[in-house]
Amino acid sequence: MPTAIVMIDTEQALIPEVATQIAAVPGVSEVYSVTGEVDLIALVRVPDHRDFASVIADTMSKIPGVLKTRTYLAFREFSPTELDEAFDIGLEG
Template identity: 60%
Template structure:
């Protein structure tokens, strides 16, 4: 599974609509409207590299109101939640 974090700049009047539309796209697991210099952050999860172009360039970038995107491909996930689950394997409560 490949994970990409996509930072989306949107027209200010369309941020909620952009976030909702992006969240509905196949391959997008989550979308957040945010504060700061990025309007929407999307998490894309796909099984092959070739799918990234389809989701990001062919779908996200074409959502009405999207001005630009910047994509960061994740190498490895670090999550306290995942670590706690892994250490709890086989242990009874």
């Protein structure tokens, strides 16, 4: 499933409200309030890469309080389960 990591700058006073509204957008699987250079990070998972436009550009970026978004598309996922399976290939005892 195509995944995007979206860095979101918001009006400081509206971080909780913006996070709640973003979390309710279909296609958004998680929203995190974070420290550092951005206020929120959202994970967006959609059935088709063309759906990113409606979720991110048409919906998330237009939520009141959102000042700027930066989107990173994921090429490959590495998780402990997948790494274990990759290293177990052909290693039957």
